[in-house]
Amino acid sequence: MTSKDNTNSSDVRGDRVVTTVEGAPINEPFATQRIGNHGPLLLQDIGLIESLAHFNRERIPERNPHAHGSGAFGYFEVTDDITDVCGSSMFSEIGKKTRCLTRFSTVGGEKGSADTARDPRGFATKFYTEEGNLDWVYNNTPIFFIRDPSKFPHFIHTQKRNPQTNMKDPDMFWDFLTTPENQVCIHQMCILFSDRGTPASYRHMNGYSGHTYKWSNKKGDWHYVQVHIKTDQGIKNLTNEEAVQLAGENPDCCQQDLFENIQKGNAPTWTVYIQTMTEEQASKQPFSVFDLTKVWPQKEFSLRRVGKLVLNENPLNFFAQVEQAAFAPSNTVPYQEASADPVLQSRLFAYADAHRYRLGANFNQIPVNCPYASRFFNPAIRDGPMNVNGNFGSEPNYLAQSKKYTYLQQDKPIQQHQEVWHGPAIPYHWATSPGDTDYYQPRILYQKVLAKQPGQQRNLAHNIGVHVAGACLEIQKRVIDMFSRVDKRLAADIKKEIQRASAPRAKL
Incomplete structure (x- = not known):
């Protein structure tokens, strides 16, 4: 799939004859129907009404947070064998490439805010794998x-x-x-x-999972995992005064830097590493493995190289391919699971729900979000606004006894033998710890x-x-x-x- 495929998937007229949205040719784009040369407008001027009505609706709610951002397409390539840690198909062999989209963002600012604001940066990547779309919704800080x-x-x-x-x-x-x-x-x-806190560009910053995840191999062996995505361009930051100056002179400097470097063929790259920890090792740490405010010491849990992330293709249309991109940590694939980190657990709901609000219940049918490499089949999830994929035709809208369905996940022993939780449901406030721990x-x-x-x-x-x-x-x-x-x-x-x-x- 190319970004061109993403952009031109609708029936866009090839001969460039200008029409209404229903395809009727427009004779004069700027003439309006009036009574006499200077009289009042007529409501029957459907071209004018259509233009104004669509204009009033062409903005969608901005993300809250991560409203301001930039994105590019590329690929992830496996450079090292980690099949002993993770059985996901994207890691199945050295040299395998998976197409992806990465969106960088600031957290607190509005859509038109400056790229150089003192703020964490989002580092979200959507992988279009044959097992479904996988989203790594990360930041440029490890905590x-x-x-x-x-x-x-x-x-x-x-x-x-x-x-x-x-x-x-x-x-x-x-x-x-x-x-x-x-x-x-x-x-x-x-x-x-x-x-x-003020990266000089998106190309010169790292990405981190922050959260602890659980990855399993095909035998069912599992580890806690954290992911590090390290820039190959080197870390570059701005001083406070440089960031303030750029915010006034060129508030879109990071967008410009990313777009122009890719356009010139200077594709930025990152090397992807993982840290792994066993359940036994986790029990011996002075902090909880589910604590998002803590890092894993690299002296004890060394970085293990996985592959290379390359961004080499600019979007053809920012709105269609970046503004409408919907990332959520709930978008995962076999052998990669969320841990019991409570902030991660809450994000499993909140992110996908935010996109249902911003983009509608069928946001997964928007080309940039479509799982084109695996396709989608669940006949109970249908209807709703902007359903454009045929809505499963005559398929029953429930799992019918008369139909045959295939289930693959039941053959993958992921959860059954992993953590076992005991205890009552309690309200727990994970406040600042006594003493010096935090x-x-x-x-x-x-x-x-x-x-x-x-x-x-x-x-x-x-x-x-x-x-x-x-x-x-x-x-x-x-x-x-x-x-x-x-x-x-x-x-x-x-x-x-x-x-x-x-x-x-x-x-x-």
Whole structure:
């Protein structure tokens, strides 16, 4: 399948005669039916009415979050044998290629926001496999702000606009994150407010599953898995000031960079790795394997190479192939399953449901979302708005005893012998842990990782300071106190940056 196939799948007239949507030729596109030369319009002018009515409906709801993004087509190629870990057909042999679409995005901004906003970046890839469409809905950071899914709508609201002023609000932003129970965010904040929070381009950033998944081989042996997608172009980030400047000069710089490089034949590539962990190893870790705010130490769980992701084809139409693309972690294939990570579990519902709202119940029939490599057959899922694939014709709309159906999954022993859960149903608030547990990994990031990168400890303090300088004094104190639990020097530097950023305002 090519992007051209995706775009031109409808009956578009080849002779370029301009028509109404029903195919009737239009004689004069800009003339309107009126009484006399300058009299009132006539309602019978179907061409005008059709044009205006469609114009009023040509926008679809933007994603909430991840509204602003860019995308490109390409392929995934297997370079290393991992069939001992995963039995999915896309990994069946070295050299095998699977067509894919990747969409990069920012999280909190609206559709027209700047590419250089300080924000995590979405890194979502749809693989068109012969076992169905597989979506890896990842980010460019290996961890996230929360581990309680119930907090997600609240968190996203604080990253958007104040309901009264309709402006971004640093008090909202930091109030939520510095609340003692929500300081599980501290690791993500240290990444976000380093220069890693403003990638120079989509080509120069990594992608991470963040969540723990469960992969099985065809024998039924299984592992916990995390995926790393590492850029072959090298990591490049912007300073806070460079990002702000670009937001004004060229807010679509990452879109431009991706499109123009692919157009010139400079296809960006990423190397895909996995980390694996057994159930026994997971039980011995000082953190839960289902905790989205923690990384797996690579010294203990080394990266294992899997393959290469190549993006070499621009979309022919952004709306049709990127804006309408629907990614969801519930779109999976045999031998790749979700773990018990509660945020991942909630995303299994929320993402697909968001697309039913944005695009309609039959969003899977839109060409860019169609599982063309495997096809779709489920006669109980039919009807609904914009059903365009024949609706299964005369097939019964239930699983009828008189018909023959084939089931393949029953031959794959995936779940039966894996984790066994016991206990009552309880309300569990996974708040910030007592003691130092949630501050250990960000401390390592600050003291061991950023320390080796010239200027990055300083930039982290600077970026936090200039951002929180617009918040009230109480919030500023809470920010300083929170980061003091990571490192006292970091907190002191943030305080200095707040004072320096606040000084010009005081003079006003």
